[in-house]
Each structure stands twice: as structure tokens, then as C-alpha cells.
Amino acid sequence: MDCSHLEDLYELYVLGILSGREREDVRSHVSEKCPRCLEALREAAETVCWLAQSSAPVRPRPALRARLLRRLASHDAQPAGPGKSHHLIEPGAASRPKA
Numbered sequence: 001m002d003c004s005h006l007e008d009l010y011e012l013y014v015l016g017i018l019s020g021r022e023r024e025d026v027r028s029h030v031s032e033k034c035p036r037c038l039e040a041l042r043e044a045a046e047t048v049c050w051l052a053q054s055s056a057p058v059r060p061r062p063a064l065r066a067r068l069l070r071r072l073a074s075h076d077a078q079p080a081g082p083g084k085s086h087h088l089i090e091p092g093a094a095s096r097p098k099a
């Protein structure tokens, strides 16, 4: 099968943002274990990881930061449903170095 039409979709597929039809086209083709597309998907995953790691952390504007903190605080004040964690972010997680 000629799969050159899928070349522009690999990064979007890895990011999970393809529309239904395109996502299904990539998924069904990859399930046939096309070596060319498997390699291209591996490279796309590396590219996406590299881009995510190379972005500099951004400090939000004070107004946005205050809004986010209010929203998190109000979320924490609500009781969690059965089986749900009510912490979106572990307290202090952002300031701790990653292991």
C-alpha cells in the first residue's frame, strides 16, 4: 500500500489531535505493521518529546496566575466523588525537582 499520504500526519497522530477519519487511517495502516510508518511514528514521537522538553517554562501573568490559583482552591474545596482524587496537582509538585 502506498502510504505517502500519511507522512504529514504522524506528529499530529502522536499528539492525539487528528480528526476521526485521519486518525483511523493512520491507526489501521500502522496496525498492518508497515515498517516505514512505524519508523516514521517513532521519529515523530521523538520530535514531539524533544519539542516539549525544549520549551522554556513560562511564568503566567499575575492576573492569570491568581485566576488559576483561585480555580484550584475552589476545586480543592469541593468534595471528591467516589473513586475520584480531588487533587489536580500534588501540592508542591511544581517546585520539587523531578526524580
Ligand SMILES: [Zn+2]
Pocket (backbone or CB within 6 Å): 003, 029, 034, 035, 036, 037, 038
Ligand atoms: Zn506505511
